[in-house]
Amino acid sequence: MRLVMLGAPGAGKGSQAAKISKKFDIPHVSTGDILRSEIKKKTEYGIKAREYVENGKLVPDELIFDIIEDFIKSDTAKKGFLLDGFPRNIAQAERFTGMLERAGVDLDKVINIVVGNEEIIRRLALRRICKDCQQVSIFDEAQGDICGKCGGTLIIRRDDQEDVIRHRLEVYDKQTHPLVEYYREKGKIIDIDGTGTLEEVTERIMESL
Ligand code: AMP
Numbered sequence: 001m002r003l004v005m006l007g008a009p010g011a012g013k014g015s016q017a018a019k020i021s022k023k024f025d026i027p028h029v030s031t032g033d034i035l036r037s038e039i040k041k042k043t044e045y046g047i048k049a050r051e052y053v054e055n056g057k058l059v060p061d062e063l064i065f066d067i068i069e070d071f072i073k074s075d076t077a078k079k080g081f082l083l084d085g086f087p088r089n090i091a092q093a094e095r096f097t098g099m100l101e102r103a104g105v106d107l108d109k110v111i112n113i114v115v116g117n118e119e120i121i122r123r124l125a126l127r128r129i130c131k132d133c134q135q136v137s138i139f140d141e142a143q144g145d146i147c148g149k150c151g152g153t154l155i156i157r158r159d160d161q162e163d164v165i166r167h168r169l170e171v172y173d174k175q176t177h178p179l180v181e182y183y184r185e186k187g188k189i190i191d192i193d194g195t196g197t198l199e200e201v202t203e204r205i206m207e208s209l
Contacts, residue, residue: 001024001026001080001082001108001209002080002081002100002105002106002107002108003020003026003080003081003082003083003107003108003109003110003111004082004083004086004087004107004109004110004111004183005017005020005082005083005084005085005110005111005113006110006111006112006113006176006179006180006183007111007112007113007114007115007194008115008117008120008169008172008176008177009120009124009165009168009169009172010115010120010121010123010124010127010165011113011114011115011120011194012113012115012194012198012201013084013085013113014030014032014033014084014136015136015198016111016113016198016201016202016205017030017082017084019198019202020082020111020202020205020206020209021082023206024080024082025079026079026080026081026082027076027077027079027080027081027082028081028082028084029071029081029082029083029084029086030084030085031064031067031068031083031084031085031086031088032053032084032085033085033134034067035049035053035059036053036134037134039053040134045063045066048063049063053159054158054159054164055159055164055167056159056164056165056167056168056171057167057171058088058089058171058175061089061091061092061095064086064088064092065092065095068083068086068096068099069099072099072100072103087179088175088176088179089175089176089178089179090175090178090179090182093179093182093183107183107188108188109188109189109190109209110179110183110188110189110190111190111192111205111209112180112183112189112190112191112192113192113194113201114191114192114193114194115194115195117169119195120165120169121162121165121166121169123138124160124165125160125162125165126138126139127139127156127157127160128145128154128155128156128157129154129155129156129157130147130149130150130152130153130154130155131152131153131154131155132147132150132152132153133147133149133150133152135147135148135149135150137154139154190205190208190209192204192205192208
């Protein structure tokens with residue numbers, strides 16, 4: 001199964017991707033997670049990407065293709081994959097289509113998680129990430145700023161600050177949202193209502209796959 005997850009920041013792509021990849025036993029590749037990990041480790045790659053990620057801008061396509069090309073050629077990708085956060089603009093999608101054609105494979109479906117902007121802003125303001133294990137969670141008064149997974153400290157992702165969120169939503173509307181039509185024309189899109197509980201959304205995805 002080869003899947004791509006589309007949706008605005010905060011639509012729940014990462015949480016759903018983790019569940020779906022587990023159910024189908026396929027690797028979940030999040031370009032955002034890879035970039036954050038490289039930034040944390042201060043690798044050369046992370047140093048190049050940092051300013052873009054922290055300001056909610058897309059990193060240059062060349063940097064992203066360094067990750068994706070290696071992955072597609074790897075043995076791990078042979079049993080399928082779920083991409084979360086890639087492609088992010090039409091240029092990436094076109095190059096990716098060519099890459100898949102050369103490899104003699106095709107995407108099965110592109111899951112488009114739909115959530116309104118008001119709800120997105122509300123969700124992102126409550127989103128926290130663990131400084132230590134990078135687990136993402138939703139702020140809960142009782143839990144405070146302690147990570148439920150490893151006991152580390154929960155922080156607000158720098159790019160989840162309100163001004164950066166607004167910029168990321170603009171970037172999504174201008175650059176990423178056109179991919180919905182790109183993939184709809186190829187007959188790949190499944191539109192999923194992203195409101196409700198995590199489990200409800202997972203069930204909708206599973207039913208339509
Ligand atoms: P995400 O976790 O998917 O919201 O990604 C966080 C940030 O990583 C984005 O705001 C971009 O700065 C960067 N990023 C992730 N994936 C891509 C991509 N495919 N192309 C360009 N930038 C990306």
